[in-house]
Amino acid sequence: MAKLAESNNLVGRVGNAGDTAVGATAGIRLRKSLPWCAAAILGLVGVVYRAILIAVDVPPANSDEGTAGLAALHIGEGRDWPTFFYGQDYMGTFYSYLAAPLVQVFGTHWWTLRLPALVMYAVFLLLVFRLTRTLYSSWFAVFVTAVLAFGSDRVVKDQIIGAGGYSDVATAVAGLMLASALLVLRPEKPRTMLVVWGGLAGYIVWTHWLALPYVAAAVLLVAWVGRAGMTLRRVSLAVCGFLLGAAPLIVFNLRPGRPDSFSVLLSLSGATEPAAWSDRLHGAVLVGLPLSSGLCAPSHCATWQLWWGPTYLVLLVAATAVAVAAFRRADGGGRRVHAGRLALVAGAAMTLAAYVASSSSAMTPVESARYLHYGLVSLPAVLWPLWVGAASVVGKVGSGTSGDHGGIRRRVTGPSLGGAFLAAGCIALAGAFVVGLSVATGQLIAHRSDYAAQADDEQRLVDGLRTAGVSHVYSGYWTCNRLAYRSREQVRCAVLDEDLSPGLDRYRPYRDQVRGSARVAYVLPSSGTMSVNFARSTPALGVDVVSRYELGGYDVYLCRQRPERG
Missing domain, CATH: 3.40.50 (Rossmann fold)
Structure with a gap:
């Protein structure tokens, strides 16, 4: 009997240990899935919000959207197969090809033309979440998703107006930066990833050259950080992908008698037109950054909404300094992570510099703020210093990511008095940013009646x-x-x-x-x-x-x- 009791006790202990292990595993899985679930809910809110706007013709259509719609109509009827936006020899028309079957089935409504843009926005959210989770942390990626779910007038126009060149290219930029990060962090990735990476770069070059700063950042990241594993075969795969993505542009410019797309675009860039540098900086920083980040009312930035421009620059510098310092201290996988972060910073900085160089920043700052739209891909890099500073108030400052890469550990420290003040400032700035996004989104909703009147007219x-x-x-x-x-x-x-x-x-x-x-x-x-x-x-x-x-x-x-x- 004693032996039987001992045997039962042993079985009970083993069973309890097994239950504990299963429970721990389930808990780990739940913790890992929570950020995904939270991001999915927030993303769904952003998609539904934009779907409602599309249903009520907000924002109103413009002639460029009409031009893309005509191309979609002609493609659907088999009458024309344009390489570029009608009337010019740059900006690819892939978006019109996506919309063509919808226009044929549902008719020439604005909501028909905007459906592909809505899908692009959903994919954009997913890609930015994955990018942020890969280079930073899971819960920070949830925060970024929440930020991108808001929708002011300028941001929504770039995301859901069915003219192409913005919604699709922003999605391609997010995909390119994610593919770049995965290639340098996980060299064992299938070689097809290189073809995808090259194809996205080629597509951007064909469709809209305003996103070239991100192509340059991606090429530098993959070529420099991943240079040790870059064999001739891998480079050839990337080049083949690029040629495939840029094929329409290449074929068009090889035809005799065709104008050179690069020369045409350069002549329209406005870089050589006279404009005071003070006006360019004012239009790009004080007006363009708040508009493109989603902090302004329809076609107008109030004085109190301009604070984000200088703050953005400070955060960009802080993000650069933090990433450079961490890059020097880290080794192996850590250095690759920080190199990826620096690539995001570089993409944003070069995009802003190119916009300042254009006279459009001085002459038409409100309408031309759309040229900064791709900077949303770098928003994680810009907001990261605020997240780190705010996290320090609870004594959880991570020296790397949140463990998504396994090899990077956290360092936990208690906040000093100076750290507490820094954390309070970061929390205040992050709160002001979210409040600004909320107000600007509300201003668009309040403006809906004016837009509805335009649609009725x-x-x-x-x-x-x-x-x-x-x-x-x-x-x-x-x-x-x-x-x-x-x-x-x-x-x-x-x-x-x-x-x-x-x-x-x-x-x-x-x-x-x-x-x-x-x-x-x-x-x-x-x-x-x-x-x-x-x-x-x-x-x-x-x-x-x-x-x-x-x-x-x-x-x-x-x-x-x-x-x-x-």
């Missing part, structure tokens, strides 16, 4: 022109291709400048078709100078005004003209 204008049987019109740049897309080309439009001289026609055939029509309409904004100029210039235009009426915020002049045959 556009619908009345399209319906009115269709009802009147008007199929050929003259109008301004920001109106023309919106009318053509929304009407599924039942209304075709030639662009006029403010002085009623011929303007920039993105889709050139429309001008010839309008000129060749005997019955046209001049559709001119009631609030601008074009309608006044028309009243003064009617004889010189060679048209006879048949009738005039107001429709959807426009003065519509129905006219007879002598058709021109070209």
